[in-house]
Amino acid sequence: MASSIFLLALLALSSPFALAFDPSPLQDFCIADEMPRVFVNGFVCKDPKEAKAEDFFFSGLDKAGDTNNKLGSKVTLVDVQKIAGLNTLGVAVARLDIEPYGLNPPHTHPRATEILTIEEGTMYVGFVTSDNKLFSKVLNKGDVFVFPKGLIHFEFNPGTKHAVGRASLSSQNPGLIRVADALLGSKPSISDDILAKALQLDRKTIDWLQSQF
Numbered sequence: 096m097a098s099s100i101f102l103l104a105l106l107a108l109s110s111p112f113a114l115a116f117d118p119s120p121l122q123d124f125c126i127a128d129e130m131p132r133v134f135v136n137g138f139v140c141k142d143p144k145e146a147k148a149e150d151f152f153f154s155g156l157d158k159a160g161d162t163n164n165k166l167g168s169k170v171t172l173v174d175v176q177k178i179a180g181l182n183t184l185g186v187a188v189a190r191l192d193i194e195p196y197g198l199n200p201p202h203t204h205p206r207a208t209e210i211l212t213i214e215e216g217t218m219y220v221g222f223v224t225s226d227n228k229l230f231s232k233v234l235n236k237g238d239v240f241v242f243p244k245g246l247i248h249f250e251f252n253p254g255t256k257h258a259v260g261r262a263s264l265s266s267q268n269p270g271l272i273r274v275a276d277a278l279l280g281s282k283p284s285i286s287d288d289i290l291a292k293a294l295q296l297d298r299k300t301i302d303w304l305q306s307q308f
């Protein structure tokens with residue numbers, strides 16, 4: 096009897112349903128203290144007695160982001176910086192606006208899986224796995240696509256009208272690393288020799304690429 100209970104417990108522990116990315120919150124909520132005096136993994140909680148509805152509220156995601164830039168796209172992210180009450184809860188949302196032929200360039204969210212719903216227009220989207228396999232698809236209104244946590248992904252508008260998407264992310268602080276900006280636009284910059292070798296290009300081409308960022 097004891098050994099079968101032990102076996103069941105072992106099975107429960109090894110079940111995929113027992114896997115989790117984030118530790119569970121230990122209270123109803125933990126509204127981020129905007130003026131922290133100590134720094135922890137995340138934000139410390141403000142006194143729950145001072146909580147108000149506004150701590151869980153944001154307004155304005157009905158408005159298009161300003162796409163007047165080189166890429167013709169804009170992400171409006173609503174994370175723990177915008178809603179302090181999201182602290183410790185493991186979710187965020189974003190609105191993505193892309194002009195025709197605009198691009199949300201290859202990037203990753205180191206701490207979140209993303210699930211994207213198309214609300215208007217068309218997007219060609221894709222992500223690349225850790226063994227360099229590309230999964231891509233053209234999405235139209237009502238279509239949903241997933242970008243697994245940490246993987247490089249992009250969204251391009253191949254259509255003739257403004258495209259809008261809504262993304263949900265599995266972290267209150269997903270993080271954003273744009274691949275080209277990280278490689279070619281870091282401060283201080285990564286040395287030419289390193290980049291020339293990594294990208295198999297000559298140093299003049301690297302200098303030109305760096306000047307674009």
Ligand code: MN
Binds near residue numbers: 202242
């Ligand atoms: Mn993304």
